[in-house]
Amino acid sequence: MAYALSRKDRSVQAALRRIATEEIDRALAEIDDPDMPQPEKVHQVRKRAKRLRALIRLVRHAFPGYAAENAAIRDAARGLSALRDSEARVETFDKLMEATHSGGFATIRTYLAAARDHAAENAHSDDDLARFRAELVALRKRVKHWRLTEKGFKALKPGIEKTFGAARRDLRLVHDRASDEDIHDWRKRVKAHWYHTKLLRRLRPKVLKDRAAKARDLGELLGAHHDLAVLRAHIAGAADLPIDADARARFDRLAAARQAELEDEARDLGTRLFSRPAKAIAHRWKGWWRDWRKAVA
Incomplete structure (x- = not known):
């Protein structure tokens, strides 16, 4: 199902658990996909983490476990940022050149690309993704027990x-x-x-x-x-x-x-x-x- 509440959900609590489980399962599938390039995996699972954090933020007032779960998801995803940051700098440079129709800064791009390649060569992405996967598996088990203190729109x-x-x-x-x-x-x-x-x-x-x-x-x-x-x-x-x-x-x-x-x-x-x-x-x-x-x- 989509990242949205559904009429099929018995309650907001049921929707919370369903959507969180679906996002976790999609993230696990992306991590385990042998055909997905590693940089794309990192990008995708970081987006899943943001979606999960936004989901629980929506019901924060009624979710006693919010602070602990938000911190767990945030900290788990933080280890995936270094490689993505070096790639983002190259992408940002290219978008700037395209938007401004500029040139003459090839040395800067070469410098940024070299830093990106160095980061990729020295990254421990496999280990980072494995750690993130383990956190997701543990989170999935906890999701089954998530409870809200309010019902309906009050949540x-x-x-x-x-x-x-x-x-x-x-x-x-x-x-x-x-x-x-x-x-x-x-x-x-x-x-x-x-x-x-x-x-x-x-x-x-x-x-x-x-x-x-x-x-x-x-x-x-x-x-x-x-x-x-x-x-x-x-x-x-x-x-x-x-x-x-x-x-x-x-x-x-x-x-x-x-x-x-x-x-x-x-x-x-x-x-x-x-x-x-x-x-x-x-x-x-x-x-x-x-x-x-x-x-x-």
């Missing part, structure tokens, strides 16, 4: 409000003073709202599918902004990068200008997505939930 409402409200507050902060860290924090809230919209999209399929698509687009804009911030910091601190100060400065200005463009796009889209108060959104979704559950009855 969902605080998570919806908290995530939406945080994204809305971060939008106001970004309008006032947009540091790279502020925008990165906003991105995390936006992505959590995106996942929650996907999880609840069947309440109003057309409306929430469209909202999820916009939240995904906003998350990608903010993700591209963050990737450029990471790349700029990496290049600025790369003492062994064989380019002169002028070339380094020109590259940084190019990346900064692209970040500014992404910020403008993100603010416009974010203003449309988060124009209403969090309580109003939760109240509206509660009505949709009531209608959806009546259809089941």
Whole structure:
């Protein structure tokens, strides 16, 4: 089944257990797939970890085990980040060159690609994936015993409000003073709202599918902004990068200008997505939930 609550779920608790189990099973299948390249495995299972964390965050208010399980999933996935980070820097460089129709920075790309290849050669991805797999197997056993203290929409409402409200507050902060860290924090809230919209999209399929698509687009804009911030910091601190100060400065200005463009796009889209108060959104979704559950009855 999809990453979403279903009318076939007997309760929110049953949906929580089902969706978590399905995500774990898909991650295990990806790890065990002999035909999937290792970098793709790492990328996919890290996404599964994010989806799992967003799932339990939605019911955090009613889930006594939230803190422990969130930490377990986060810590298990953390060991998979090093190889992905070096690959992401190359991908970010290529996207920057494509978006700005620029050239003349071949030395930087060669440097980044060499670092990526070195990381791949020296990575312990097999061991890291094996450890992550063991954590997932243990988590799958615990999922069967997950319990919520609230039923129905009461288990969902605080998570919806908290995530939406945080994204809305971060939008106001970004309008006032947009540091790279502020925008990165906003991105995390936006992505959590995106996942929650996907999880609840069947309440109003057309409306929430469209909202999820916009939240995904906003998350990608903010993700591209963050990737450029990471790349700029990496290049600025790369003492062994064989380019002169002028070339380094020109590259940084190019990346900064692209970040500014992404910020403008993100603010416009974010203003449309988060124009209403969090309580109003939760109240509206509660009505949709009531209608959806009546259809089941």
